[in-house]
Amino acid sequence: MGHVQITPSILNADFAALGAEVGRIPGADWVHVDVMDNHFVPNLTFGPTMVEALARSTETPLDAHLMIADVDRHAPAYVEAGCGSVTFHVEAASAPVRLAREVRAAGARASMALRPATPVEPYEDLLPELDMLLLMTVEPGFGGQQFLDLVLPKIRRARALLDKHGVETWLQVDGGVSLETIGRCAEAGADTFVAGSAVFSADDPDRMVAELRAAAEAARDGAGS
Numbered sequence: 010m011g012h013v014q015i016t017p018s019i020l021n022a023d024f025a026a027l028g029a030e031v032g033r034i035p036g037a038d039w040v041h042v043d044v045m046d047n048h049f050v051p052n053l054t055f056g057p058t059m060v061e062a063l064a065r066s067t068e069t070p071l072d073a074h075l076m077i078a079d080v081d082r083h084a085p086a087y088v089e090a091g092c093g094s095v096t097f098h099v100e101a102a103s104a105p106v107r108l109a110r111e112v113r114a115a116g117a118r119a120s121m122a123l124r125p126a127t128p129v130e131p132y133e134d135l136l137p138e139l140d141m142l143l144l145m146t147v148e149p150g151f152g153g154q155q156f157l158d159l160v161l162p163k164i165r166r167a168r169a170l171l172d173k174h175g176v177e178t179w180l181q182v183d184g185g186v187s188l189e190t191i192g193r194c195a196e197a198g199a200d201t202f203v204a205g206s207a208v209f210s211a212d213d214p215d216r217m218v219a220e221l222r223a224a225a226e227a228a229r230d231g232a233g234s
């Protein structure tokens with residue numbers, strides 16, 4: 010299992026001041042950018058031009074989460090925009106193996122996301138192709154939703170599959186992650202944690218990043234790993 014990483018989502022930050030908002034979380038390992046197209050999910054955010062501007066404004070690497078249709082065609086633009094990691098949804102990809110290889114060849118970490126109802130088992134043989142697997146813990150589309158405990162068994166099963174294959178693939182969770190829920194995710198085997206509203210609704214977002222990290226590390230130590 011990789012070390013604990015906290016990747017705040019800017020979805021609930023002030024979109025009119027994104028550069029300044031990212032400046033409030035210097036302790037973050039990555040900045041998670043949620044790209045939505047009003048087709049794959051019923052919400053619309055920003056595209057590669059905005060992401061490129063944000064990448065230029067910070068030293069922290071960007072973790073792009075593409076919630077977009079026709080992702081095989083659009084993902085490479087986010088590598089070019091300067092993202093260090095690019096996540097596509099398997100439900101939106103027509104050739105996930107080819108796409109993961111393309112993202113890696115272009116110089117970014119390749120990551121694949123699963124909606125809450127998408128099982129992990131059919132993708133076992135793809136895991137070595139991935140630098141990260143994202144298990145959504147809400148239905149994608151909006152920040153501030155309630156964490157879905159029903160995903161916890163899938164996190165455990167994914168952790169077991171990753172360990173079985175001996176791969177270094179990170180296991181990320183996204184949606185409803187807070188001080189109240191992060192421990193359950195870490196104990197189940199996640200190592201990379203997206204938190205949007207928990208971080209940006211805190212008085213001190215950077216202190217919340219540190220508190221989330223401490224809570225995840227404590228839960229993992231308690232789980233004996």
Ligand code: DX5
Binds near residue numbers: 019021150206
């Ligand atoms: C939801 C996005 C998440 C979201 C998380 O579709 O993928 O990254 O911003 O926000 P919270 O932490 O508020 O659930």
Ligand code: ZN
Binds near residue numbers: 042
């Ligand atoms: Zn996300």
